[in-house]
Amino acid sequence: MQPRRNFLWFLFVPSALAGIGLFFVPAFIIRPFHHQTPSSLALAMALRQRAPWGTLAAAIICLLFVLILWGAATKSRKIVLASVMVVVAFAAVMSRLNYFEWMFHPVDTPQFESASASKLDKGEMILAVHYGSDARAYPVREMAYHHVLNDIVAGVPVAVTY
Numbered sequence: 001m002q003p004r005r006n007f008l009w010f011l012f013v014p015s016a017l018a019g020i021g022l023f024f025v026p027a028f029i030i031r032p033f034h035h036q037t038p039s040s041l042a043l044a045m046a047l048r049q050r051a052p053w054g055t056l057a058a059a060i061i062c063l064l065f066v067l068i069l070w071g072a073a074t075k076s077r078k079i080v081l082a083s084v085m086v087v088v089a090f091a092a093v094m095s096r097l098n099y100f101e102w103m104f105h106p107v108d109t110p111q112f113e114s115a116s117a118s119k120l121d122k123g124e125m126i127l128a129v130h131y132g133s134d135a136r137a138y139p140v141r142e143m144a145y146h147h148v149l150n151d152i153v154a155g156v157p158v159a160v161t162y
Contacts, residue, residue, distance in 0.1 A: 015058050
């Protein structure tokens, strides 16, 4: 019986890692203020797209292994099984939520000051919108976390993003 249990543990670990990784790898790669390469972003988006079903499958498989292994497990192994199952279940739930909206929420009430009062460096990058007689400048440094800013320029609602 011991070789069978070892084999089940051997299958449980990659199932748990797959479920956990499908959620945590995209969340780790796509972070505000961190450099992302095109290939890492492509990987993150591919995993993110597959995460809802992948984490659900991994959670079901892990739950089956937990149910099979539970009876013969020692107290410390039961703690490991339960802890890993909690993390896998967390990943399965979180992969269905748009947690990027929490990280990159839009700025709904921008505040402005005149060009003469601003403390922008001469080399600082800005996004500029000019419509009719109204013009706005949005510092990229300030938008880096949010990526989206809702504003009204010359009476027209705009969504400024990059």
